[in-house]
Structure formats: C-alpha cells, structure tokens
Amino acid sequence: MKAFSSNVIFDFNRSGKPLAFVSLLLISLSVNAKIWLPSIxxxxxVLQQNSNVTLWGWTTQTAETISISTSWxxxxxxxxxxxGKWALSIPTPEAGGPFNISIKGHETITLKDILIGEVWFCSGQSNMEWSPLKGLDNAENEIKAADYPKIRFFSVRKKKAEYKQDDAEGLWExxxxxxxxxxxxxAYFFGxxxxxKLDIPIGLINSSWGGTPVEVWMEKQTVASxxxxxxAAQQxxxxxxxxxxxxxxxNSMVYPFLNFTIAGTIWYQGESNRDIADSYYKSFPLLIETWRDAWKKDFPxxxxxxAxxxxxDSKTNREAAFVRDAQLNTLKTVSNTGMAVTNDIGDLTNIHPTNKQDVGKRLALWALAKTYGVKGIDYSGPLYSDYEIYGNKILVSFDHVEKLMTKQRHISCFEIAGEDKVFYPAKAKIKGNxxxxxxxxxxxxxxxxxGFTNEALPSLFDESGLPASAFRTDNW
Incomplete structure (x- = not known):
C-alpha cells in the first residue's frame, strides 16, 4: 500500500513501521502550522476611530477560514x-478602549490593550527623526513629564529595499x-x-531617516517616469x-503600512534636496499625491x-530658500495641506534646532483647526497673497492676518529688484495687514x-505670534 503526503510517496510494509514515520511527519507539520500578523x-x-480598518496577515494553511471578533x-x-494570505475589513467605533481583538483559524491570536483613536504617520529626515536624547530644549523635564498612556508610539526600523516589502520591523509602545x-x-509634541486638546487616544507611527532626500520616499517608478x-535624482x-x-x-518603510488606516501624515524634510531645489517644486507635491493614491485616501x-x-557648502546662499518656496507653493496648490513655519525658531549653527515643542504644536494647530474642526484657533501665520506697485514702492498683501507685527525695531529680510533682476536690501513699513x-x-x-536666503531670520508675525512665511513675487 502507498500513501501520499507533501508530494512524498511512502511504501508501507506489514510491520507498520513506516506508518509511525508518517505520523511523526504529520505531527511536525501540525506543530509548524502558524498564523501570523504584520508588526503594526x-x-x-491604536486603530483609527469611526472607520473600516483592515486587519491582515498570513497562514501556513493556504485556504484557511479566518474569523475575527472584537470586544467592542x-x-x-x-x-x-x-x-496563505488573508485580509478583512472591520468597523471601528468612536474613540475609546482598551479593547481586545481575537483572530481565529487553526490557532487563536489575541491582541490586547487596543485603543481606538486617531493615527498619524510621521515621516521625513533627521528633524523628524530627532529624539529628546539627541537634543531638545528643557529635555530633562519634558522626558519626566511624558506619561501619556493614551498616546502610543510605533518606531519603524530603518531599512532600505529594492523591492516592496510586506512587513517592517517595529513595536507599539x-x-x-x-x-x-x-x-x-x-511627532511626540504633535501627538x-x-x-x-481632543481627549482621545493618539497613535504615532514614526518612519523617518536622517539625511534622506524626498526621492527615496517615493515609488521608484514615479521618479523614473x-x-x-x-x-534630478541622478544629481x-x-x-x-x-x-x-x-x-x-x-519600499521598506512606507509600503508595508498602506493597509493600515491613518488619519493623516506629518512631514519634516527638505534640507537634503536643497542642491536640486528646482525639482522639489514637482517632487514634493507628487509625493503627497502618490501617497494618497497608495493609501486610497485623501488624507491631510x-x-x-x-528652518x-x-x-x-552653499554657493549662492539661496538653495534652502528655494526649498522653502517650493513648500509654500505646495501649500497653495495642493489641497488639504498645512505648513508650520519655523523661521523664528531656527538655529544657524545647528541644523537640528532644539525647539521641537513649537514645531509639533504648530503642526497640531493645523490638524486641530482643519482636520478636527476646533473653532477659534489661529493655525497659520501670514502668507503672501499679492502685491501692487506704487511708484518706487511695492505694497505686499497677506492672507491669514488682520494686523502684522514685528519683534524687532526694524523689519528685516526684505529685498527688492527692478527689471535687471538684481535684488537690494529694502526698507519696509507695516501698514495694517x-x-x-x-x-x-x-x-x-x-x-x-x-526671508529669501538660507540663513534669513525674519521678524514678521501675526497677532498670535505665528511667523510669516518666506516668499517671493518673482519666478526668476
């Protein structure tokens, strides 16, 4: 008699000894059978509230039935x-928890201490990556006070990959x-x-890597096409x-999370693109567009x-200024975006300014006002709107401000040019807004x-103290 298992043929003799061997093989296969999940x-x-979220994973049983139940x-x-791959969409309630999730197949996995709230994907280069231990104002007291059990962190391990990855290393804490x-x-101060302010759980996924240009965070084919x-990428x-x-x-730090429902993204990057700043006018908006397409959601x-x-290594002292201008242009041309201006809290000797509190707060102002509808919040500083020429003077108008102010005796960092395109330092006077x-x-x-140099430290604000963005009226 012959038996078939795992494409191997076994001959049975009348003593039955090979049967014992087959039994051991089947037991071994059963022991190795497994259901597993991505690290996220x-x-x-934290799962996104009031959403249909996707839970997914893998099993060694290729056509197995998977059932999911929740304590909510x-x-x-x-x-x-x-x-061997499975995915399931389930509805989530309003913010709350903790809850449990049970995933059953030939074995059961129970996920515990799950919160329902708002999930944000946080990405970019070193200023997003920078932790309190690497440099932060009032770091000792901020660390001691960081006891927020309803805020959860997920740090994505740095990894590069030539091909799209199904999973990434990380752990919720x-x-x-x-x-x-x-x-x-x-990310912490934003969260x-x-x-x-909202009194709901917040999940923060930090997927950042110091020094990286925007192109590494985009799909390769998007750049190649x-x-x-x-x-620009070749330069x-x-x-x-x-x-x-x-x-x-x-491939390795964004793609693995495309099934995971998020509320939106915060981003801090651009320094590494200053030598190819002209291309940032295209690459940065395209990053936003392609991420939204990949997540199938027009998230903020x-x-x-x-800063x-x-x-x-600057040759013109304006490379970073063009990056800032590309960022301002993105704000004005790409919907559902917001920009935190930092020209008043930079440090000319430290590319990683240690005032991260205000950076996180200014990002949060946009989210609170535009995503969560909190009223009465001044979320943006003055943004250039238009200009008019009156003889030898130009009158510049701004949005997001009723009355401008300065913290210096004289307004600095304005330049003016004629048809010859040569800019000269200019005098400036506030007239209302x-x-x-x-x-x-x-x-x-x-x-x-x-503010159109790498190291400009302008002093122009709205009544709440939010700074005006650098800008230019020309397209030279």
Whole structure:
C-alpha cells in the first residue's frame, strides 16, 4: 500500500513501521502550522476611530477560514485565506478602549490593550527623526513629564529595499518617559497637543531617516517616469550614512503600512534636496499625491517649512530658500495641506534646532483647526497673497492676518529688484495687514523677496505670534 503526503510517496510494509514515520511527519507539520500578523498589528496599537480598518496577515494553511471578533462588538467577521494570505475589513467605533481583538483559524491570536483613536504617520529626515536624547530644549523635564498612556508610539526600523516589502520591523509602545526619550520629538509634541486638546487616544507611527532626500520616499517608478525628477535624482550626492536611491525607503518603510488606516501624515524634510531645489517644486507635491493614491485616501498632509541654517557648502546662499518656496507653493496648490513655519525658531549653527515643542504644536494647530474642526484657533501665520506697485514702492498683501507685527525695531529680510533682476536690501513699513517695501537703489521696482536666503531670520508675525512665511513675487 502507498500513501501520499507533501508530494512524498511512502511504501508501507506489514510491520507498520513506516506508518509511525508518517505520523511523526504529520505531527511536525501540525506543530509548524502558524498564523501570523504584520508588526503594526499587535498589542497596544491604536486603530483609527469611526472607520473600516483592515486587519491582515498570513497562514501556513493556504485556504484557511479566518474569523475575527472584537470586544467592542458582538459581530464576528470571517474571510478565507488565498494562497496563505488573508485580509478583512472591520468597523471601528468612536474613540475609546482598551479593547481586545481575537483572530481565529487553526490557532487563536489575541491582541490586547487596543485603543481606538486617531493615527498619524510621521515621516521625513533627521528633524523628524530627532529624539529628546539627541537634543531638545528643557529635555530633562519634558522626558519626566511624558506619561501619556493614551498616546502610543510605533518606531519603524530603518531599512532600505529594492523591492516592496510586506512587513517592517517595529513595536507599539505606550508613551512613558522611557519610550518618549528615544522617539521623534516633533511627532511626540504633535501627538501630545492632539491628545490633550481632543481627549482621545493618539497613535504615532514614526518612519523617518536622517539625511534622506524626498526621492527615496517615493515609488521608484514615479521618479523614473518623470524625466525632470529622474535627472534630478541622478544629481543627489551619495553618502554612506543614508540611502539616496529612489524608492528604497518607500519600499521598506512606507509600503508595508498602506493597509493600515491613518488619519493623516506629518512631514519634516527638505534640507537634503536643497542642491536640486528646482525639482522639489514637482517632487514634493507628487509625493503627497502618490501617497494618497497608495493609501486610497485623501488624507491631510501637514509639513514643516525647513528652518534657517548656515550651510557650509552653499554657493549662492539661496538653495534652502528655494526649498522653502517650493513648500509654500505646495501649500497653495495642493489641497488639504498645512505648513508650520519655523523661521523664528531656527538655529544657524545647528541644523537640528532644539525647539521641537513649537514645531509639533504648530503642526497640531493645523490638524486641530482643519482636520478636527476646533473653532477659534489661529493655525497659520501670514502668507503672501499679492502685491501692487506704487511708484518706487511695492505694497505686499497677506492672507491669514488682520494686523502684522514685528519683534524687532526694524523689519528685516526684505529685498527688492527692478527689471535687471538684481535684488537690494529694502526698507519696509507695516501698514495694517500689508507691508510697504522700497530701496533707493531701485527706482522702478518689479519684484519683492522676503526671508529669501538660507540663513534669513525674519521678524514678521501675526497677532498670535505665528511667523510669516518666506516668499517671493518673482519666478526668476
């Protein structure tokens, strides 16, 4: 007699000894049978409230039936694995918890201490990655006070990959002084502001890598199919400390989370694109568009306008200014975006300014006002709107302000130019919510720039103290 198992043929003799061998083989297969989940689905996680969230995973039983039940509902949801992979969408209630989730197949997995709230994906380069231990104002007291059990952290391990990955290494943790000190400061202060103002659980996924240009966070094909971006990517300087090839962190640090429902994204990046700033006018909006397409959701995207810094390798002292201008242009042309301006809290000697409290808070102001509908919040500083020429003067108008103010004796960082495109330092005078600009060297002005150098430290604010963004009226 012959038996078939795992494509192996066994001959049985009358003593029955091979039968014992087959039994051991079947027992071994049973012991090795397994259901497993991506790292983002684990104890202590936060799921997006009032949503249909996806739970997914794998099984060694290729066509197994998987059932899911939750402690917030009496419903049971089922699906069948296809070639060992399964996914299931389940509804979530309003913010609350803790809850449990049970996932059953040939074995049972129970996820515990699950909160329902708001989940934000936090990404970019080093200023997003920077933790309190690496440099933060009042770090000792901030770390001691970081006891927020309804804020949860997930730190994505740095990894690059040539191909899209199904999973990424990471672990959900409660916000404690011990976990906060190694987590993104900007993400923490953003999350803390939402948690305290909205009184709901907050999940923060930190997927960032210092030094990385925007192209590594985009799908490789997106860059390759655009001739301008492809050419710009070839000019990116090569460093051993961080990846520079298009797509390699998207594959390993973004793609694995596309099934995970998020409320939105916060982003702090741009310094590494200053040498190819012209392309940032295309690449940054395209990053937002392609991420939204990949997540299948038009989520809010709030970002930080990079801070002033004295770059030692600068040739024109304007490279970073064009990155800031590209960021301002993105704010004005891409819907559902917001920009935190930082030109008043930069540090010309430190590319990682240690005032991350205000950065996180300013991002949160956008979220509170625009995503969560909190009334009475001044969420944006003055943004350039328009200009008019009056003889030898230009009058500049702003949005998001009723009355401008300065913290200096004289308003600085304005420049003015004529048809020759040569800019001269200008004098400026506040007139309500407008600024009058002029320079004796330019009798017939045609263009104005404000804060348009790498290291400009302007002083122009609205009544609440939020700074005006750098801008230019020209397209030279």
């Amino acid at each position: 689905l684990s104890d202590h996680m 509902s009496d419903s049971v949801y089922t699906t069948k694995a296809y070639q 409660l916000c404690t002084p011990e976990t906060m000190k190694d987590f993104s400061s900007v 803390r502001e939402l948690n305290t 655009n001739s301008d971006l492809k050419k 990116i300087k090569d460093y051993v400390w961080w990846p520079n090839d298009p797509g390699v962190t998207y 995207f709030y970002f930080v306008q990079i 002033p810094f004295k770059y030692g 407008k600024v009058q600009v002029w320079a004796k060297e330019v009798p017939n002005p045609v263009a104005v720039r404000f």
